[in-house]
Amino acid sequence: MDVEGLIPAWQLSEGELSAALVTSEAGLAREYARNLELVAEADKRGLAGSNGFRDTAALLERGMRVSRREARARVAAATADLPVLRAALAAGDISFEHVREIEQVLSKAPGSVTPEQLSASEQTLVELAKQAPPANVRKAGRRLLVHWDLEDRPPADVDRDLARPRREFRYTFTREGRMRFSGEFDPETAALAEALLVPLAKPDAAVQGVPDQRTTAERHGDAVAAVFDLAARAPDLPVKAAERAVVTVTVGLEELERRAGTVFLNGYGAVTVEQLRKMCCDARVVPAVLGSQGEVLDLGRAVRTATPAQRRALALRDKGCTAPGCTRGPKWCVPHHAVHWADGGPTNLAGLGFTCERDHHLLHHGGWTMRLHHGAIEWIPPTWYDPKRRPIRNTAHDPPP
Structure with missing residues (x-):
């Protein structure tokens, strides 16, 4: 049953339901903050020993019926000296998953990291957690640990590892001729491998309503095979140029401006004009004038894409996707x-901002807008996300302090 005084979920409009989800998540975060406060006090008083348990984690595991892993994570988060983190959780700005990721990173800081650096890193990760999912916070934390590791090691050791990076690849063949392999890459090669695998391992589009049936491992296997296939045809490798597809527009400019109507595209079928606007956002657009019988009367020249120089400037300014929390x-x-x-x-640069394909649709279909403010792109959320529509700047690309 619903709590007295709350409207049942099925009676909410879509906007109210979206806002309620955000509010509910913030409430869970505040409850977690209270729970950690109680765990910290229980640990301080030695409550576990007086109740016959060997430690506070064991008390939580048996008394609260949580897993050993969860119990240890709560004790670690509750007893860590992370005031900024706890304040953000108590305010409902981040989730306990964020707390776990940040605590694990900061607990691994080497002894050479000063309290001031640790505090600044805590602040940076918390600010990122306010706008990004835990996985992105984990990535930022990994970069921070690598940074600390390089700073903490003698220069001679760093130079030696960079000169001869550790890369291992072991494989065997089965009787059926299948290859089994394992190994590891140095950070630079690992980043390159991930950059290749991520786009190639995306699920395929649904076919007649049936989604991609491959598992994650199978999609990664297909991605590796695609990389090998491309490498075997090195002269034919496509260069990652600045330009996207060429689109021939056969829809009236008035319809494009009004965002009304339906158009047909080769390979896509029927799409709305609003979808076409998104697809054409960074394509070379060729205007086509058709006669009454559909014959091509005139084919114009491509117009209005960002130049390669502008793209390089955007890469320097935006450092990547400008969507809040995107890495x-x-x-x-x-x-x-x-x-x-x-x-x-x-x-022009003042009117452009970088977005990845995954977040691009939010600007066209999700109610988000962007603007350039004081030299940085800010995203303005829809009202369901933030009733005050306060601008958000992505901090995921900021270097560690």
Whole structure:
């Protein structure tokens, strides 16, 4: 049953339901903060010993019926000296998953990290956690640990490892001729491998309503096979140029501006004009004038894409996708017009911002907008996310302090 005084979920509008989800998550975070406060006090008083348990984690495991792993994580988070982290959790700004990721990173800081550096790193990770999922916070934490490791090691050791990076690849063949392999890469090669695998391992589009049936491991296997296949045809490798697809527009400019109507695209079928606006956002657009019988009367020249120089400038300024919390770098991004070019938006640095394909649709279909403010791109959320629509700047690309 619903708590007295609350409207049943089925009676909420879509906007109310979205806002209720956000509010409910913030409430869970505040309850977690209270729970950690109680755990810290129990640990301080030695409550476990007086109740016959060997430690506080054992008390939580048996008394609260949580897993040993969860109990240890709560004790670690509750007893760590992380005031900024606890304050953000108590305010409902981050989740306990964020707390776990940040605590694990900061607990591994080497002794050479000063209290001031540790505090600054805590602040940086918490700010990222306020706008990004735990996985992205984990990635930022890994970068921070690598940074600390390089700073903490003697220069001679660092130079030696960089000169001869550790890379291992072991494989055997089965009777059926299948290959089994294992190994490890140095950080630089690992980053390159991930950059290749992530886009190639995406699930395929649904076919007649049936989604991609491959498991994650199978998609990764297909991605590795695709990389090998491309490497075997090295002269034919496509260069990651700045340009996306060429789109021939056979829809009236008035319809494009009004965002109304339906168009047909080869390979896509019927799409709305609003979908076309998104697909054309960074494509070379060729206007086509058709006669009454559908014959091509005139084919114009491509117009209004960002130049390679502008893309390089955006890579320097934005450092990657500008969506709050997104960690994708420039190579996975396209320039987006803050004011769509069909509505008269200029193709200049002040009117452009980098977005990855995954987050691009939010600007066209999710109610988000972007703007350039004091030299940085900010995203303005829809009202269901934040009733005050306060601008958010992505901090995922900021270097460690």
